[in-house]
Amino acid sequence: MTVVYIDSVFALNALADYLLVYSAAQLAGARLRRLRFFLAALLGGAYAAAVFLPGMGWLTVPPVKIAAGVLMALAAYGGEPRFLRLTLLLFLVSCGFAGCVLALGLAAGRGMPMENGIFYTNVDTRVLLISAAAAYLVLAVVFRASARRSGAGGFLVPVTVAFCGTRAALTALCDTGNTLRDPVTGRPVLVASAEKLKSLWPPELGPLLTPHALRAPAQTMERLANAGADIARFRLLPYSAVGVESGLLLAVRLDWASVNGKRQERLLLALSPTSVGDGCDALWGELEGYKPCR
Missing domain, CATH: 1.10.274 (Enzyme I; Chain A, domain 2)
Known part of the structure; x- marks a missing residue:
């Protein structure tokens, strides 16, 4: 027994x-x-x-x-x-x-x-x-x-972005399919859902950077200039995606960003008017040297 x-x-x-x-x-x-x-x-x-x-x-x-x-x-x-x-x-x-x-x-x-x-x-x-x-x-x-x-990296990392003295915390998916690069520095561009960044903007910029406004990035750029924003920090980035027509994203030069503990000075942040994926707030196109969230 x-x-x-x-x-x-x-x-x-x-x-x-x-x-x-x-x-x-x-x-x-x-x-x-x-x-x-x-x-x-x-x-x-x-x-x-x-x-x-x-x-x-x-x-x-x-x-x-x-x-x-x-x-x-x-x-x-x-x-x-x-x-x-x-x-x-x-x-x-x-x-x-x-x-x-x-x-x-x-x-x-x-x-x-x-x-x-x-x-x-x-x-x-x-x-x-x-x-x-x-x-x-x-x-x-x-x-x-x-x-x-499939071209997907598949793990999540914590991200902190800083703009004009204000910070916001995000969760980014490391995705090798995101090949968007900063035309000035050649570094990867962080792509984030505009909906998750409401707390980052100064009061005068918040109404101009809503998801609805970012569906027309060229017109938003114009409104930013008319509102007296530091337009040198903004730029339009061309992009293309599988199954989606090419277009433009409005991007902003951050003070700095921390991607899974690695500080990136003056990183370029592209603002997506729609969600970037399930379970994440942003996409980061670099895998080497990064580990999943703990």
């Missing part, structure tokens, strides 16, 4: 679940909310322990297991704009993790102590960590290769 220690079941599965929700968030470029991931891990550990309690065998039926996974995803990623993608990725990472655990166990000449996908005795912690790392690396290679083919 197999003896099951509930505390070991809870601890092992909570550790595994934390690694899973963390890895899925890393791969998706989502914000790494460690406290929420810890809560999701506790829920996963509690579910695993409950399976072995008398009369709780119904928890192992597939619909209930899926519901438990979705509950974990809600605890970890609830409120994220790409919640469905993160949930599907969590299930994919879980499958990869389980496969790596099984493969390592067979390679070691012994099976893994699992029942209905749940660890129930003392699993070698090294096997657990190596399995999580292997699953993460395999999926990371797949995702990065996909990103190279």
